[in-house]
Amino acid sequence: MSLTERPDGVFVHPHALCESETVGAGTRVWALSHVMAGAVVGRNCNLCGQTFIEDGAVVGDGVVVKNGVQVWDGVELENDVFVGPNATFTNDLRPRAVRALPPAEFVPTRICRGASLGANVTVVCGHTVGEHAFVAAGAVVTRDVPAHALVAGNPARRIAWVCECAASLGADLACRCGRRYRLVDEPTGLVPAA
Numbered sequence: 001m002s003l004t005e006r007p008d009g010v011f012v013h014p015h016a017l018c019e020s021e022t023v024g025a026g027t028r029v030w031a032l033s034h035v036m037a038g039a040v041v042g043r044n045c046n047l048c049g050q051t052f053i054e055d056g057a058v059v060g061d062g063v064v065v066k067n068g069v070q071v072w073d074g075v076e077l078e079n080d081v082f083v084g085p086n087a088t089f090t091n092d093l094r095p096r097a098v099r100a101l102p103p104a105e106f107v108p109t110r111i112c113r114g115a116s117l118g119a120n121v122t123v124v125c126g127h128t129v130g131e132h133a134f135v136a137a138g139a140v141v142t143r144d145v146p147a148h149a150l151v152a153g154n155p156a157r158r159i160a161w162v163c164e165c166a167a168s169l170g171a172d173l174a175c176r177c178g179r180r181y182r183l184v185d186e187p188t189g190l191v192p193a194a
Contacts, residue, residue, distance in 0.1 A: 024061060042079065056103055074106035074125065081111050084119040084137065091125045114164060130189050132164045146189025148181060161190055
C-alpha cells in the first residue's frame, strides 16, 4: 500500500490515523501511527511506523520521529530534531493509576533545534535538551543537556562536545567541517565562535 496525499499536502499511510488539522505540508505519517486532533506537527516531518503524537504535543518543521515513539502532551520538539526508535518521553513526575493529572499540570519538556536522541533514550519530563546536542542510545536524561553536548549513560552525563554536523570536537572546539565554537559555560554549552 502507498501513502495517500490529503488536500493539505500531508501524506498519510492507509493504516495510519491523522486526526490533527494542524500538520504541515510534506509531512509523512506512516503505518500504525496516530496523530491526535490537538497535536501540532510542522512541515516536512517523517513520523515513522507506530508513532503516537498526543494532543498538546508540538513538533516543529523537518523533525524525524522513528518507530515506536510516543510524544506526549507537554513535549515540544523544535525544528530539525531527530528522535531515534523507541525513545521515551514522560509528562508526569509522580504518575499514579488512581488519579488523572489534568493537562495544566503536565511537566513540559523541550528538545531544541537540531538535537538528536538515539534509540531507546528516556527523557524525564521537565528538562531541556539544548540545540544540536546529541543524546547517545539508551541514555536517561534526568537534567538539562547543554547545547552541543554529547551525553551518555544513566543518568546521562556529558562525555564530549559535538558540532552541528554531529562530529566530536577536540579541545580547541574546532570541527573538521570548518565550524568553530566557544564555551559559554557548562550549563549553557557551546555557541558558534565569532
